[in-house]
Amino acid sequence: MTAAPAQLAPDPEARPPHARYNFALLTLDGLTFWLGMSYFSPTTILPLFVSHLSASNVLVGAVPAIVTIAWAVPQLLGAAVATRVSSRKWYIAKTALVGRIPLAAMIIVVWAFAVDQPGLALVAFFVGFGAFRAVSGMNTPVYFDLVGATIHPRDRSHFIGLNQFLGGGIGAIALAAGRDMLDAYPFPDGFVLCFSLGLGISSISIVWLANVREPAIEPSSRAGRRGIVSEAMRVVAKDGPFRAYLVARALVVLAGMAGAFFGVHATRELGASDGDVAVFTSILLAFQTTSTMMWGAVANRLRLVNVLLGGAILGGAASAVAFAWPSVTAFAVVFALAGIATGAVIVAEGAMPLAFAEAAGEERALYVAVTNTVLSPVNLVAPLAGGLIADAAGFAATYVVATALTLVAVAATLRVREAREAGTAGMRPAWPAP
Secondary structure (H helix, E strand, O other): OOHHHHHHHHOOOOOOOOHHHHHHHHHHHHHHHHHHHHHOOOHHHHHHHHHHHOOOOOHHHHHHOOOHHHOOOOHHHHHHOOOOOOOOHHHHHHHHHHHHHHHHHHHHHHHOOOOOOHHHHHHHHHHHHHHHHHHHHHHHHHHHHHHHOOOOOOHOOOOOOOOHHHHHHHHHHHHHHHHHHHHOOOOOOOHHHHHHHHHHHHHHHHHHHOOOOOOOOOOOEEEEEEEHHHHHHHHHHHHHHHHHHHHHHHHHHOOOOOHHHHHHHHHHHHOOHHHHHHHHHHHHHHHHHHHHHHHHHHHHHHHHHHHHHHHHHHHHHHHHHHHHHHHHHHHHHHHHHHHHHHHHHHHHHHHHHHHHHHHHOOOOOHHOOOOHHHHHHHHHHHHHHHHHHHHHHOHHHOOOOOHHHHHHHHHHHHHHHHHHHHHOOOOOOOOOOO
């Protein structure tokens, strides 16, 4: 199968039509979306919220697992949709509005029942937020196909970094103010206010997206031929460098199993308040966002795989510090390291599947969907395993296992570089490759 050249192999010099305008609109879209999502942080705010409803570390660990799995499972369906829609932006805008309905319903149920019926509130949270994430997951391949069609490959790392820098930077400021919100109002009112702000702000992003000047969609050569699952299996089987990347990313996810427990550990055992966790979240976002600009520059100069490598190393360092220095003061350092590591992974995971797809002459949406679908079971297992370890042997044991897994993840990421050199000789595009 050979995809349409205009879609998958852009001129290394020419920019798409309306490039600056679309860059600005999509940046505003990302800014408002990530600002809104900062109030639903799966690393701090959401695990802390669940810890008020249940004492189980497994359920706390299930938060990032559900957040990720609900987003990843529908991605192959989203890739199939990407070959059929007549307008990417309108498809995303309409489904995004639908996806916010269960999120709004969840907030209402939490407000009404969290104190008297925490079990009902817990179910409403997992179902409502899970449904919202599922719609976002279905949209993700279509969104990245829109990014690929409107933003030149040389600008993508900068685009992803700038989105994170602006949206997360404002989010860090907002969450610093959110400390007073969580401390001033009794449970669950502070969380209801945070969630409501997140829903409202993230919904503004749809307005910016709807005004993007989208180029015409090239007919897909895959439409009407194979099923989407067969296509996914085909690209994994034939693309060795891509397979090496998937293995490395899976190990990076496993090594990040401790992230969901930093805030819970600080409040349960180290004397931190809910407001302190809001400050920790702002620290994480501040370092995540400022680092994305740095990681974008690293990607352009030293390849995307080195960004992923840096993220793996710093994520392991966060777990190591949490183990060696368990105090509220030290956890500011832990969250700073976790933020820089997250910034690296965001830049790498946003751009690497697109680069692999274009190097192989395949559809961008398909590679994005395959990546996220293959990683979904790992994203489910990692925090649950971390929770089981924490229940059985304490948070320190989770940090030790996470640090050990980091060493394996680093070795696997180094092999991605070797596979990229050997597997795509003679096929490298003129723009930065993975």
